[in-house]
Amino acid sequence: MTDALELDALWDEFHRVVNMTSQELAVWLKTRYAGEETEPLTEHPGSPTGQHVLAILQKRRTDLTDDDVRIMYEVVDTVNAQRDLENTPETNGTHRRHRLMTLGHDPLRPS
Numbered sequence: 001m002t003d004a005l006e007l008d009a010l011w012d013e014f015h016r017v018v019n020m021t022s023q024e025l026a027v028w029l030k031t032r033y034a035g036e037e038t039e040p041l042t043e044h045p046g047s048p049t050g051q052h053v054l055a056i057l058q059k060r061r062t063d064l065t066d067d068d069v070r071i072m073y074e075v076v077d078t079v080n081a082q083r084d085l086e087n088t089p090e091t092n093g094t095h096r097r098h099r100l101m102t103l104g105h106d107p108l109r110p111s
Contacts, residue, residue: 007069011061014072017079018104022057025104029054032102049074050102057104079105 020028029050052071059068082100100107 007061007064010069010072010076011064013076014056017076018053018057019109020101020104020106022054025050025054025057025101028101032098047102050104053104075103075105078103082107 018025029047049071052068053075056064056068056072064072079100082096082105097107
């Protein structure tokens, strides 16, 4: 597992880039994967990563697993990489925003 200082920094960075609350993310995952032509929603709709982010948001730092830490690094890296592309015209748009929101980051929300 990660050392305490590194884990503290990751925890803070994860909660900075994941700017949606657990309630907002849960609603988003349900609505994102629901539609007129889709099957009824399961108990845990959304991507596995989105569901894992939601689970992490509902945990205390002391309850994190190695898998949680891996997902947190993945989410931080993905969101930061997307931020670097924000001024590139072909990366702006609804699809990009929806993909990031599945990770708990709404790019339209002020940092």
